Amino acid sequence: MRTAFIRSLMEVASQDPRIVLLTGDLGFAVLDEFRAKYPAQFYNVGVAEQNLAGVATGLALAGHVVFTYSIGNFPTLRCLEQLRNDVCYHNADVKIVTVGGGLSYGTLGVSHFATEDLAILRALPNVTVVAPGDPSEVAQLVPQIVGRPGPVYLRLGRAGEKVVHAPGVEVVLGRPTRARAGSNVLLLTAGGMLPVALEAADLLEDDELDAEVVSVHTLKPLDTEEICALAARFPVVVTCEEHSAIGGLGGAVAEVLLEAGIAPTFRRFALSPGFPAGVGSQEYLRKVNALDAPALQALVLSLTGTRRSAGPRFAARQSG
Template sequence: MRTRFFADLLTAARSDPNLVLITGDLGFGVVEPFVEACPAQFVNAGVAEQNMTGMAAGMAMAGAKVFTYSIANFPTMRCLEQIRNDVAYHGADVVIVGVGGGLAYGALGMSHHATEDIAVMRAIPGLAVVAPGDPEETGAVLMDLIERGGPAYLRLGKAGERSVHASRPDVARGQAVTLRNGTDVALVSTGAMLPVVVDAADDLDQLGISSTVVSSPWIAPFDESTVRRLASTHRLMVTVEEHSITGGLGGAAAEVLAESGSACPLMRIGVSHKFNSVVGDQGYLREVHGLTRQSISKRVVKRLEDI
């Protein structure tokens, strides 16, 4: 996802001199081509994310289209006040890009685990929140963010996620994407969990359980109509996210189902609502938190048996 983001951002920057990238003194392995091609459109703000965000808001209100970039927890948690007061309140054309959402920086410990960022960002009025599921969705949502502008938060994976879509899907802002249709369970994913969810659906199909797979890159605005439709046509809805089960995709789906009076059971699969004291690479931490294809399919089977 990260590679696709920078390739497409550079293409856009070459034709739009008002597009600016600001980084928090990291990511130079992927940032350097942008710097070399568009040096006047790049700023390294240093390890000063509050300043980076305030600078971005000021530049946007002067006519720039600004992207800020850092490891996911730093451009969100560290400068929440600036995002709320400077960017969102003023409707500034700023896209906050968080790379390595979830447990991608697992070995660096909980300070680098971005597991509450979606919940925090979706609580801010007027701030779009989007977490594409593969490189093709990344290109689609980035096109929207460039054309329609911010304020927005874009959450990216960084682990060389495989493409699930054969080509760039048509992803309108606020809409989910259905990858396959089934009748028993609706698997709704956001962010980099999409390939894992597709694999889990394959396993369930082998067990005779028919699965619908939906990618929900947009968390704000959220595709409430798709959630209601899935609830009315399936025995079980399951949300899967590399994020706390509190306040993210699962929370958004729960809000919709509660207010619609749906009788469809909802199972939220994600990171437990507690600080993570375990370290290790992303694959290991996904196993710890039950975010593997085997764990997801096993939990779905057990829940369907209990319904």
């Protein structure tokens, strides 16, 4: 995703001198080409995320479209008040880009797990929250993010994710993107859980379940109309995200459905609200934290009552 991001950003930056990229001293190798090609559009503010957010706001208010780039929690939680008071209150054209969404940096430990960012950013006024599901979404969304006035939070994974959408799929900011049509179960995904949900959908085929998978890359503003229309067609709805069960996609969808009086069997497939257990690769951590495709398959089966039951453990872990 990170590669798709920087390629796409270079394309738009070559056409639009208002675009500048600020890094908080991260992006080794990733940002090199941008820096070499567009030196006048590149700034490194050093290891100083509060400054990153404040300087970005000033630059934006002076007429630029500013991308800030860093890892997970650094340009978000470290400078949360700057995001709120400076970026969001001024509705500044600052696009906050993080890499390492969820457990992408699994071996690096808790400091590098970005597992509450969606909830926290979603609560801030004026900011659009975007968590693309694969590199093709990233490539299509970046120019749209440039064109959308005001703050945007773009949560990326790492490098090397596979493109899972079929070629030619149109990705529109603010609108969910269907990755797989189905009839029994609706899997709504945020960010890098898209391929996991597709894998689970394949597994569910053996259980004679036909899952629809939709990437809700834009968590805010949520396309409530489309979410309601989708959910009304399925008896079982599961939200999937590599994020705390509190306040992310699951919370957003639950709020919408309950208020609309749409009541499918609903579960959040997400991390329990504690700190994720263990250290290791993203794949390993997904497994030990019950966030991989077999775990999703088991959860769906428990909800549909089809064959083996996984019991309520995934759904009941959320304790607030």
